[in-house]
Amino acid sequence: MSKVCENCGKTQMAANQVHRQSQWVQRRTSSPKQVNLQNVTVTDENGNKCKKKLCTRCIKKMKAD
């Protein structure tokens, strides 16, 4: 439970690494990309403050509410 969002369960994803030789693409390799997790303090439904590891997408959603 280290690199997982505690709200949505998002974890590492596959990303393409594009190797180029001057202006042409030489080859593409797949590499894992980590989630952008931040430590934030949030208030739950009982009004208690607690620290959580959330991805930036979940933080954006919570700020909109």
Ligand SMILES: [Zn+2]
């Ligand atoms: Zn999330």
